[in-house]
Amino acid sequence: MTSHPPLLSLDHQHSHPHSIKIPGDITLGGLFPVHARGHAGVPCGEIKKEKGIHRLEAMMYALDQINSDPELLPNITLGARILDTCSRDTYALEQSLTFVQALIQKDTSDIRCSNGEQPIIRKPERVVGVIGASGSSVSIMVANVLRLFEIPQISYASTAPELSDNNRYDFFSRVVPPDSYQAQAMVDIVKALGWNYVSTLASEGNYGESGVDAFVQISREAGGLCIAQSLKIPREPKPGEFDKIIKRLMETPNARGVIIFAHEDDIKQVLEAAKKSNLTGQFKFVGSDSWGAKSSPILDQEEVAEGAVTILPKRASIDGFDQYFTTRSLENNRRNIWFAEFWEDDFRCKLTRPGIKIDPEKKKCTGEERISRDSHYEQEGKVQFVIDAVYAMAHALHNMHQDLCPGAMGVCDKMDPVEGRLLLSYIHSVNFNGSAGTAVLFNENGDAPGRYDIFQYQMTNTTNPGYRVIGQWTNNLRLNVEEMQWTGGSRQIPDSVCSFPCRSGERKKMVKGVPCCWHCELCDGYQFQADEFNCEMCPFDMRPTLNRTACRPTPIIKLEWHSPWAVIPLFLAILGILATLSVIITFIRFNDTPIVRAAGRELSYVLLTGIFLIYFITFLMIAEPGTVVCAFRRLLLGLGMCITYSAMLTKTNRIYRIFEQGKKSVTPPKFISPTSQLMITFILISVQVVGVFIWFGVMPPHTIVDYDEQRPPNPELARGILKCDIADLSLICCLSYSILLMVTCTVYAVKSRGVPETFNEAKPIGFTMYTTCIVWLAFVPIFFGTAQSTEKMFIQTTTLTVSMSLSASVSLGMLYIPKVYVIIFHPEQNVQKRKRSFKAVVQAATMSSRLSQKSISDKQNGETKIEPDRTQ
Structure with a gap:
């Protein structure tokens, strides 16, 4: 080798x-x-x-x-x-x-050294x-x-x-701990802040996407938290990408809370884009541990980052x-091969290396620099x-x-x-x-337990800006909300909700597919807020409270004695009663005088009784309804008129029959004596009385509270009216018999209009009936045409009582006031005149008939003659 x-x-x-x-x-x-x-x-x-x-x-x-x-x-x-x-x-x-x-096992059998020997391989x-x-x-x-x-x-x-x-x-x-714990902690923070509508922002990649996915999954399982938007930051963002992200976030401006799982550089650029768009204070960030308590992501962006809540695994220096x-x-520290490079970067200097020239503008490293003393260290x-x-x-x-x-x-x-x-x-x-x-x-998955410190970046006038620990999370959240500060040092937690809570009396109408969003609809009319999502109608006898959270009894009203609607009828009734009593007293005192006898004493007292009862019914109509009052209302409402018009009808019928009989024969008609007249009158009256007692049997008198009468669209104006159970139709039925008598009497008065004034009271009765008809014709449209209002019952009661008092006053004024005037102020005229026999009546009737026929004949011949006054 x-x-x-x-x-x-x-x-x-x-x-x-x-x-x-x-x-x-x-x-x-x-x-x-x-x-x-x-x-x-x-x-x-x-x-x-x-x-x-x-x-x-x-x-x-x-x-x-x-x-x-x-x-x-x-x-x-x-x-x-x-x-x-x-x-x-x-x-x-x-x-x-x-x-x-x-x-890895390697095959080295074919490898040889230069001398042909196998090499010694150092693994x-x-x-x-x-x-x-x-x-x-x-x-x-x-x-x-x-x-x-x-x-x-x-x-x-x-x-x-x-x-x-x-x-x-x-x-x-x-x-x-894994981000699933971190995501759980962040969900707990969001809920503790009262937010239910937030956006998420993640850096593309495992860290960001997995963190957001965990947050979304946990929030969905926990319920009550909705994601407005879930945006991603590309690995290689293009120019303007962060401006687009901010613009997208502003599409849901109510989602002010932004959950951010992103790298430091991405966080910094998001803050820069928000500042560039003049949205300082709009977004409240909840950052993951990649943000933590670092100063680099928020450098020069402190105003935008103010109030940001960040999370960091619990740590110590x-x-x-x-x-x-x-x-x-x-x-x-020569064992660290990158330490020299660190040294140059930390102290911003250059080390000399063999064969490499140092830029003269760069500071030369001396090797005597010390970390923390000559550079920032944390x-x-x-x-x-x-x-x-x-x-x-x-x-x-x-x-x-x-x-x-x-x-x-x-x-x-x-x-x-x-x-x-x-x-x-x-x-x-x-x-x-x-x-x-x-x-x-470690747990069975190799994960460490979740232990986090929760920070908030705060800026105040008294301390330097910085991160402040505001809570911890160890399987559950401990958050000191009172120590939190927001934009401008505010202690008020900003809202990040899709919809604000509905006010009292409003129900939630949920937006389909978004459980955190709803519209508030007012419970209108007579509805009240039964629960968070439903309005229900109040019971018929109740109306909603002012805030529409419950129902309250509808006020019950009745016509009071001091009401302006009662004063006028009472005044007319009192005057009428006094006038009627005066006439009765005068007639009783001068009962045997010619004028009283000529007026027909028996029927006059009956007629005056009817007039008195007509005036008296006003007090019953205004009195507080009760069983007794209602019974007397039913009885006397039509009885007074029935007595009055029965007596008048008997009178006019008697006169009409006498003069009609006189035209045919000299024999007087039947039933013209005072006793007969009283019998006829009482028979006519008994029909009304029997009808009322049948009414009592079929439907006993009682009071009711009518809530339908005054139930306007505005429930504050709703009133229940305490009244007798006399419906408008029942009232018409009660008065219909009297109206029939009145109409019949009017017909006889019309037929008797040609009778000489010296012989009867037909003409005063006729004028009475004409005027009465006019009064009641005016009564009908006023009574039944009254619009639905708070005063409807009062208007109808006043109209009815005034109409009855006026009809009674007409009868009293036309028939008896002239007689009383003569009796009191001209007693010389209250003397016996020549007694008229039936023969005289017949002659008068014959003469009246001839004059009528002659007048008709003259008109047909186109001649009109004026007879000279034979009395001259």
Whole structure:
């Protein structure tokens, strides 16, 4: 063999230009995003100081601590092969093949050295477990390869829910909780804020899409939360893409809450686009752990980010790591092949390299710079989890060593090689206090328990802007809402709802397919809000309350004595009663005088009684309805008129029969004596009385509350009217007999209009009946044409009582007031005149007939003669 190294053994630096090799008895793999994704076909871009170097150094720090710990893996040194994933899943897959090279059997039978001998092949170290990766998409890609070779993998940052699938990713575990826990925590936060209508925004890829899918799924299962829009940010966004996203979000302006599962750069550009569109304060973001408590996504966008609620796995700053990292220098950290690059970026200087000229404008690195003293340093958030992942692997190996190699110093045969599936079982069984003092353990899917801190980015006038812890989530939410601040320092939680709660008296009409959206419809008319979704009609005797949440009794009214509608009828009735009593008293006092006797004393007293009852019915119509009052209303409403018109009809009928008989013979007609007249009158009256008592038997009198009468569209004006059970039709039936008597009387009065005035009262009765007919003809349209209103009952009652009082007054005024006037003021005229016999009546009737015939004949001949007054 020549002095050259064997064919398959290359120099370390050239063999693994993107890896760190730390020798040890047992080697662990490490995957870290030391560089960002490259552009234009270049696999790797700029160095990532925090996510890359901090995390990588955390693994090496943990290895140092474990290797120096006499209690953990004593006499066994852990080594490492650490690779750079360059934040790209395909590149990481290529690099991770290094971990399985030792497990791939290679055929070297045809390989010979230059001297013809077989080469000595140095196999790469065997990696028993891998720490990483960071991004979920990278972990998924690598996990698919590692499971083929049964190499356990513990991630410190991958949170995609699909990695919990124990069938597909059975060799994958993680010390951070999956996004399903994070999504549950975010759902709980949204509900605690009272939001039910939000949008989601995800970076394209496993992390963003899986996180949003978990959030949507959990919110759907929990109910009461709707997704307005679910938008994605492309992997390679085109110019203006973020402006379009903001425009899309504004299509549902009520969904102010935006759930965002996105990478740092995407978050920053979303905030920039919102600021550019003058929408500062419009959106309230709820960010996942990729946002966490980082300052980089909100740099120069603090106003837009104000009030953002973010979530981060519960963590602590590891003081030992701070001390370790801040003491790293170019001299004492040569094992990290990327540290020089980090140094140049951190201190913004350039190192001298053989054969490379330094740009004169660039500052030269002295090597004396110190981290934290000469540059800003803040421990990256996942450092704790990197350390816990390494320790979890170490504890599993330690327990495995104790079981397989009891009392042995170093690695025994049973652990050479380490069986991957057995190691996996030990990993799932570990339970120890991690670097932050919290328990590190795994469930059956290899997931860590969910423990999150909840932050809010706040800006106030008294403190510097920054993230403030406002709660925690450990299977359930503890949120200090009173410590939250929103735009402008407001303590009022902004709304993010599709529809605002309906007001009292309004029902929800749901929007089909969107359970969080509804329209509010007012319960109108006499409806009240029975429940959240239904309006129901109030019972007939009730009306809705002002806020329409219940029903209340409808007020019951009646005509009061002091009402203006009652004062006028009462005034007319009182005057009429006084006038009627005055006439009766006068007639009684002058009962034997000629005028009283000539008026027909018997029928006059009957007629005056009827007039009195007509006036008296006004008091019954205004009195509060009751059984007794209703009974007397029925009885007297038609009786007064019936008595009055029965007496008048008897009078006019008597006169008409006398003069008609006188034209035919000298024999007087029958039933013209006072007794006969009274009998006829009482017979006519009895018809009315019998009819009323039959009415009593068929339908006993009682009161009712009429809610139909005054039930206008506005329920506030609704009133129940307390009244007797006399319907309009019943009222007409009650008065119809009296109207029949009145019409008949009017007919006889018309027929008797030619009788000489000196012989009878036909003409005053005729004038009375004509006037009465006019009054009642005016009554009908007023009574039955009254519009539906609060005063309808009052108008009808007033119209009826006034019409009856007027008809009574006409009768009293036409028939008796002139007689009383003569009796009181002209007693000299109240003397006995020549008594007229029936013979005189016959002669008068004959003369009247002849004069009528002569008048008709003269008119037919076209002549009109005027007879001279024979009395002159």
